[in-house]
Amino acid sequence: MNSSALLLMTMVFVVVFSFTLFFFIKVLRTPDKPEPDSYTDNDPV
């Protein structure tokens, strides 16, 4: 591959992958809202 293509591809992949990971981890780490929320899996049995 030529260097400019390699550079653009690497930059775009790193940026897109980092944002994807960042937002998804943020979703996983954000505490649940107090009940009643929109989701049933965390409802008290």
Added chain:
Amino acid sequence: MTAQKEAWGSRVGLILAMAGNAVGLGNFLRFPVQAVQNGGGAFIIPYLVCFLLMGIPLLWIEWSTGRFGGRLGHHSTPFILDSMDKRRFWKYFGVFGIFTNVAVAAYYCYIESWTMSYVYHSVVGTFKGMSQAETANFFKSYVDVAHSTTGIPYEAVIFYIICLCLNTFILANGLKGVEKAAKIGMPLLILFGVILAIRGLTLGTSGANAEHPDASAFEGLNFLWTPQFDSLSNPKVWLAAAGQIFFTLSVGMGTIQCYASYLKSKDDIALNSVSAGFMNEFVEVVLGSCIVIPIAAGYLGLDWVKENAGFGMAFQTMPYLFQQWGEVFAVLAGVMWFGLLFFAGITSSLAMGTPWMGFMRDEFNWGRVKGALSFGVIVLMLGLPTVFFYNQGVFDEYDYWAGTVSLVVFALAETILFAWVFGMNKGWKEINSGGDIKIPTIYKFIIKFVTPFLLLFVFLGSLITPKGNDWQGAFSSLLNGNGWSLDHSSIIMQLSNSGLKEQILNAPDAMAASVLEEKMFYINMARIILLSLFIIISLLVYKAYINRQKKGGIA
């Protein structure tokens, strides 16, 4: 109205379902082809700009309008849009949010059924020993239902019905079924995609042969990624990039509003929507660019790819290329490739069923099973013409009007409603309500001015596409007083079938003219079917409106 009974199981499940809705066959097939046809590396910059200025704002608009409508007991766009303004005509724009899904599902499930069938043929070794031409011909005989030579009579119809039954069964389990499918489908899709992408990135020149001595996967990657900044001034590239962002995120369909309508105001949409949006971008940009183009260039050369890049490559070329990897890996690669396409397809087609089911439940008290079955039957009735008359252009006609034009019209209407009628202040508050991230305030300006402008640009670009898609030439011609010549692909010229009429006029003999005239008949028939569907859904919406008035639900 019935009480809200459906609910998402978990936040991750919702995001995977939303991402699954967005991730479709186009991520792997349309994106790389668009990039190849629009200057390779030049395409990615406008593409990412459009993602930031049009894609993300549209996601926020659709998630927030869905949640807003859901709070008032609406789970489909006709009455979600109706609840945002006093004027009553908006609900008929909302009809697009059901119409598009039903019509698109009709032909989309057909492609989905091809992927199921190709997984089967990969496993049983149908493609073993086939030449490139034989593999391509296999597909042609597959879609030529009446003369199928694939070994199973009416195979395309059988797989189509199996695919529809599977969709109907999952939909009958409600959101829980959709969520479960996304939780299984999305991780597997990403896993298969990563394995094939690694193969695409590492193939290099190892696929070169006597017939294609210059073949190199690196050449394919070079073509996709070498920046060509001069193309940035070409409106055609921007139009293609905006169009791709539009279709890849599944905005303008009404499915996002439907999924989001089951959320409460205190729950986040700001972070959820960007998380689902970026997941789609990862699959499209990172995985989508590393599979079809580099692998095809690695065996057939870049020139072949430039000449033949298109939707058909997935089915007509890839099975042949996988055969070059040896008997076992050919089977594995076929299962992974068509498997990932199947998961991409089914997570999207399931989303298409939910607005219809939500509407019928809200307005006519239909249960899940009745809603799912009715969706399956309607899709089957609408879809069979695309199966039987695929070669006569019915499939493409559905795709053009329902899967392309309708999306743009609806997205433009909902953006104007949200930003200018509902009001940006109220809209901004709605987007940020319960938000787990702080959205930059600049987006208030972008949503109000830039996003509608870009959508208008996409709509006008499709409405009056200049001859040969040569925008610079068309503007020069207009400024010189020579008018604006429309291309046959523009909406205006499509309406009048001008391209087909020209072909009939130039037909070499009466037989060829007769075939083209028959094609025009089928195309017009497809349009009548689509128009009838739109009118029927509009009448249902009107009936629901009258019912609501009688019950005192509308002032």
